[in-house]
Amino acid sequence: MPVIIQHNEEYIRQLTTQRISLANRLIIEDIHRNSIFNTPMLSSQLRRNVLKTVVPETYTGTIIWRQPYASYQERGMRADGTHVVKNYTTPGTGKDFAKNAVKKTLKQVKKFYKTML
Numbered sequence: 001m002p003v004i005i006q007h008n009e010e011y012i013r014q015l016t017t018q019r020i021s022l023a024n025r026l027i028i029e030d031i032h033r034n035s036i037f038n039t040p041m042l043s044s045q046l047r048r049n050v051l052k053t054v055v056p057e058t059y060t061g062t063i064i065w066r067q068p069y070a071s072y073q074e075r076g077m078r079a080d081g082t083h084v085v086k087n088y089t090t091p092g093t094g095k096d097f098a099k100n101a102v103k104k105t106l107k108q109v110k111k112f113y114k115t116m117l
Contacts (some may be wrong), residue, residue, distance in 0.1 A: 017056050019116035026062040026112045027105060031063055035101035040073045041090040061107045065098065074098050096100075 032050055039047045046067045054061040063102030065074070077084040088094045 014099060017059075020113075021054050021056040022052045023112045023116045024059065024091050025052075026115075028054065028061045030112070031098075031101045031104045032079050034101045034104045037095050038093050038097040038100060040093040040097065046070060046073065063098075 008068060010050070024037070029052070032052065036047055041047060045062075046065060049066045051064045051066055052062070072078055072083075074097060085095065
């Protein structure tokens with residue numbers, strides 16, 4: 001009696017890649033959402049001009065605040081240590097807005113992957 005073996009490896013690989021990519025997208029969106037109210041607001045551009053990408057083939061994602069002064073605001077000073085920001089004009093905002101958002105999201109990262117099961 002013949003036996004037929006069905007091979008679903010490619011389907012499983014594609015499904016897994018798709019689900020991991022979706023989870024990564026949700027994580028990146030959550031980081032952005034968590035950063036919004038802590039992001040300094042020299043203009044609304046720093047809060048809005050954000051590039052979010054997910055690369056399915058490498059299971060990676062990035063979030064980049066694209067304003068030229070974003071890293072200056074994140075560190076609270078220029079890269080060379082000069083021009084320290086002493087007063088953030090928007091109440092409740094300040095340095096480490098991105099770092100703190102990432103930390104907050106990473107505390108609950110498992111929930112994003114569990115939703116993909």
